[in-house]
Amino acid sequence: MATPSQRPASSPRDLTRAADRLSFVYLERCTIHRDANAITAEDAEGITHIPSATIGTLLLGPGTRITHQAMSMLGETGAGVVWVGEHGVRYYAGGRALTRSSALAEAQALRWANPRSRLDVARAMYRLRFPDEDPAGLTRRELLGREGQRVKDCYRTQADRTGIPWKGRRYTPGDFTSGDAVNQAITAAAQAMYGVAHAVTAALGASPALGFVHSGHELSFVLDVADLYKTEVGIPVAFDSAAESPEDVGARTRRALRDRIHELALLDRVVDDIKGLLLTDTGRATDGMTSDMDNVTLQSDRDEQVAAGVNYASLAEESW
Missing domain, CATH: 1.20.120.920 (CRISPR-associated endonuclease Cas1, C-terminal domain)
Known part of the structure; x- marks a missing residue:
């Protein structure tokens, strides 16, 4: 199995749509690791496998421990991770949001x-x-x-x-x-x-x-x-x-x-x-959870959005 540093990062096109994921998965009193493309939750009753691409947000309750490899996998698949109190009734800390869209x-x-x-x-x-x-x-x-x-x-x-x-x-x-x-x-x-x-x-x-x-x-x-x-x-x-x-x-x-x-x-x-x-009357996509592609743009004048990854020096010189 390739190590995290050897695997290419997943693009949003490769990820499961938010609408097809479990909204929230809550775990407590277990150790969370990874096995291939799944995360595992191990407690006194055994090991449970959860496909990481099916998770919207993982809520980590009391008594949970999570490994670096598990966090790396969750990050690659676009899942959010939030540390909470018992059954999610308190919020303590959070990792990156589920969305790649702003x-x-x-x-x-x-x-x-x-x-x-x-x-x-x-x-x-x-x-x-x-x-x-x-x-x-x-x-x-x-x-x-x-x-x-x-x-x-x-x-x-x-x-x-x-x-x-x-x-x-x-x-x-x-x-x-x-x-x-x-x-x-x-x-x-x-x-x-x-x-x-x-x-x-x-x-x-x-x-x-x-x-x-x-x-x-x-x-x-x-x-x-x-x-x-x-x-x-x-x-x-x-x-x-x-x-x-x-x-x-x-x-x-x-x-x-x-x-x-x-x-x-x-x-x-x-x-x-x-x-x-x-999102009402904003003219933006209604799926605020994830974007199906990396849509990075640059802000120009008059609220115009222009393509990223382009050097605009020549255009600026022409305008001068």
């Missing part, structure tokens, strides 16, 4: 850089969260006010449903135990959703920092994405966990949220929502 990142930057389109995306995010309302024409201050009221209404509704006394949202940063059981559960659910949103954002190649509602933080867009599912998923799960028992409520909330995410196939939905928000 389409999604450029679309995000274009929509973020224009104040009008930035507000349009913020309104679209509100519409995703509360489809029974039309936010067209609302200012940012009006959006924030309505969002705050809808979240308050959600807290009251869930409190009535579960029978939990609700005294308001109380959270002291850095002091998880300062709130009551339901506030601890809400905090745990929010943190877990931040991890999910961060993992998907990294896998798609979008910028975690360029937010449309949140701003000024390296994870502004991650916070935007996580909030899309706050009233539908995170808050109801938190109230259910707190109603079950106040003991160990943080860990139980994360496990319950993990199960709910799996039940709703939420990871696939997050992918679709991000692409729908950023």
Whole structure:
């Protein structure tokens, strides 16, 4: 078998299309190596072979160890690698994105850089969260006010449903135990959703920092994405966990949220929502996960793209 340094790098044309891959593969408590063109996951029960070209993003959970050769193979096949907490509920670090295309990142930057389109995306995010309302024409201050009221209404509704006394949202940063059981559960659910949103954002190649509602933080867009599912998923799960028992409520909330995410196939939905928000009306390919070819161009004047790999010195001299 040839060594990694002797093998030519795969071109995007040789790679499996994103639509034909498994979106996410999660592994924990195993050693990951490679065998020919597959990666292997070895644990106490034996060795499992996974064809590397079928993986969209590999999520590495607690207790995983991965070899250099396995990482080299995953890089050649265009798979993303993300280090996460148990069952993907926290994001710790990520390797290269799954995509070789900059389409999604450029679309995000274009929509973020224009104040009008930035507000349009913020309104679209509100519409995703509360489809029974039309936010067209609302200012940012009006959006924030309505969002705050809808979240308050959600807290009251869930409190009535579960029978939990609700005294308001109380959270002291850095002091998880300062709130009551339901506030601890809400905090745990929010943190877990931040991890999910961060993992998907990294896998798609979008910028975690360029937010449309949140701003000024390296994870502004991650916070935007996580909030899309706050009233539908995170808050109801938190109230259910707190109603079950106040003991160990943080860990139980994360496990319950993990199960709910799996039940709703939420990871696939997050992918679709991000692409729908950023790629609308950009004139770019809708597949923000991968490109079927290396499409590297150079930027010229008047937003023109010219071919790379060409020396333009003679053209520049003619223009002088």
